Amino acid sequence: MSTAAVTPTATVHPPRRRGSADRNDASSTAFNRLAATCVTLFALIWLIPFAWAFITSLRANDDIAANPTAFWSGGFSFAAYTSAWESSPLGSWYVNSFIISTLAVIFTVLICSMVAFALVHLDFRGKAAVFAVILAGLMLPTEALILPQFMEFRALGLLGTYWAIVLPGVALPVAVFVFHSFIKGIPVALVEAARIDGASWWRIYSQIVMPLCRPAISAVAILTFITSWNAFLWPLLVLTQTKSQTIPVGLSSLVGGAAIQYAETMASAVLGILPLLAVFLLLQRQIAQGVANTGIK
Amino acid sequence: MTTGAVALPARKVDETSRSATPEDRGPRGHTKVGWLFAAPFLTLYVLFLIGPVLIGAVISLFNTTTVTPGLGTWVGLSNYADVLSSGDFWASMWHSVLFTLLTTPLLLLLPLLFAILASRMARGQWFYRLAFFAPFVVPSAAVCLIFAFMYTPETGLISNVFGWVGLTPPDFFGSTSGAWFAVTLLTLWWTFGFNFILYTAAIQEISEEVYEAAAIDGAGPWQQIRSITIPLLRPTMSLVLILQVLASLKVFDQIYILLAGGPNYSTRPVIQYIFDTGFTSYRGGYAAAATLVYFVILVTVSVLWLLIRRRTAGPQSA
Structure with missing residues (x-):
């Protein structure tokens, strides 16, 4: 069935096509042409750091030192990638980041959608209080709480584990509100019909509501994955063993390290960028929509 | 251990709600199942969002160190006085x-x-x-x-x-x-x-349509941006x-x-x-x-x- 019918937030807008009512006079055309030039130039400038990192990673170190701003000076090689891969445990960092981000996505989607479902479809005593508490949570600056959080996890004996990274982030108030507004858009008749058929609430949640929530699930999942993959401060504190670190924490130890190993450092940076950039290129539209719909930062 | 803690309420939800019939949909009829659905979220919320605030508030009143476990000794508000000065x-x-x-x-x-x-x-x-x-x-x-x-x-x-x-x-x-x-x-x-x-x-x-109306009234691109787009944004x-x-x-x-x-x-x-x-x-x-x-x-x-x-x-x- 069409999910678009029950989609209150995620709407796809075609790029606006102007000109039908615009008076196609000279000033308008000139303005649009100027605008196009400006934006395109700016966008190209924005791509330079990526291009620069990539090109540098393919050059030889002595050549970079001799002609720092030359794009091409004979021969590219992937040698820096081999040595970057061998000199730091990038493989373990990838695995750690992947496991942590995946667990974060699963738990965030599950528990946030469950409470949102309860808030929409179940009349329970204390519901208003639960709603207010979650709303207040939107304003809690959790990043500020690293120190007491650290003490808590040490007391629980969870330091250095994946759980220490995953658990603090999964009760995400923003995600609850994304699911809440989405589930509210699903026709109540569907739920009522299932109730009359004798379906349990768990069944209604997991087999009727959740399948219809796919756009909300993908928005929350993608943004949770990115946030979790890029998290720096908390993993830096909790994961102290080099091998147990995530990509951002591991890479940060390379900043200001061997200053002459330009190519190798840039190769590490490129390897650190690649996974999420690949995800981004595949899901560009969904990611942009997710950001627009939630305003998570 | 946490997987269990999260999966458990879900299973319980299934059992309790299966026994419920559609007729008992009173205003208070879903209290139990409602809380079961909210439980995993609320547990983690209290543990890891509210918890650190409270723990921080308590620790701030002691001369706790981060090397040894335990609270240390009570120092009252002197940590706050030190921070603020x-x-x-x-x-x-x-x-x-x-x-x-x-x-x-x-x-x-x-x-x-x-x-x-x-x-x-x-x-x-x-x-x-x-x-x-x-x-x-x-x-x-x-x-x-x-x-x-x-x-x-x-x-x-x-x-x-x-x-x-x-x-x-x-x-x-x-x-x-x-x-x-x-x-x-x-x-x-x-x-x-x-x-x-x-x-x-x-x-x-x-x-x-807003833009179209403005264009018909003779507004150029710059006027459209200034008097429509920016105010609406x-x-x-x-x-x-x-x-x-x-x-x-x-x-x-x-x-x-x-x-x-x-x-x-x-x-x-x-x-x-x-x-x-x-x-x-x-x-x-x-x-x-x-x-x-x-x-x-x-x-x-x-x-x-x-x-x-x-x-x-x-x-x-x-």
Whole structure:
């Protein structure tokens, strides 16, 4: 069935096509042409750091030192990638980041959608209080709480584990509100019909509501994955063993390290960028929509 | 252990609700099942959002250290007195505020300008989204690796660009003003796309007819932007502003990775101050007091914004 019918937030807008009512006079055309030039130039400038990192990673170190701003000076090689891969445990960092981000996505989607479902479809005593508490949570600056959080996890004996990274982030108030507004858009008749058929609430949640929530699930999942993959401060504190670190924490130890190993450092940076950039290129539209719909930062 | 804790309520939900018949849908009929659905979230919420606030409040009253377990001895409010009279704490607070003042105007207005210009293009939207938003998915450490290389004296691209236009590049790592320049430029590149996307989405919500009517009345592109687009984007600008201020006050990654708060602590943000006192000097109680002072400041900013917005924009949300 069409999910678009029950989609209150995620709407796809075609790029606006102007000109039908615009008076196609000279000033308008000139303005649009100027605008196009400006934006395109700016966008190209924005791509330079990526291009620069990539090109540098393919050059030889002595050549970079001799002609720092030359794009091409004979021969590219992937040698820096081999040595970057061998000199730091990038493989373990990838695995750690992947496991942590995946667990974060699963738990965030599950528990946030469950409470949102309860808030929409179940009349329970204390519901208003639960709603207010979650709303207040939107304003809690959790990043500020690293120190007491650290003490808590040490007391629980969870330091250095994946759980220490995953658990603090999964009760995400923003995600609850994304699911809440989405589930509210699903026709109540569907739920009522299932109730009359004798379906349990768990069944209604997991087999009727959740399948219809796919756009909300993908928005929350993608943004949770990115946030979790890029998290720096908390993993830096909790994961102290080099091998147990995530990509951002591991890479940060390379900043200001061997200053002459330009190519190798840039190769590490490129390897650190690649996974999420690949995800981004595949899901560009969904990611942009997710950001627009939630305003998570 | 946690998997069990999360899966258990779900199974219980199944059992209890199966026995319930459709007839018992009274207003109070779903209390049990409602709480079971909310339980996993609320448990983690209380443990890891409310919990740290309370733990921080308790620790801040003791001379707890972060090396040995246990609370240490009761010191009352003296940690707070120390924090509030500490020059280092207020200096780091000022650095976070200064970072906010440096980056917020740029990140509020530049993405707005380019979102407006890009939205006038009939084609190529994907390209602008790609170019501007891609940096946002890059981990802070990778951004810092690339920019640290571009800021390198002699070999770095940005250092060379200064030379090409006849300027002496500032000392990006050795001078305070150079360091702020370096962090501001990096942050602009990194987070520009987020606000660009928010503005673009808001621009697409504006009805085509408004523009058509204006065009018929003879309004040129610049007048359309000034008298239609920008006024209608005001709620989005206010949203971007608060998100930007709150995120900037929490700055840590870039300054810590690129500069380690240097040169000589002259850019150290408040989170790094808490980090340093708590985990390098091991003064847990003191750092907890600093955390709570900072926490209260952040919450005050968001509550003030909510109140202002309610007064100016009425009940409608941004």
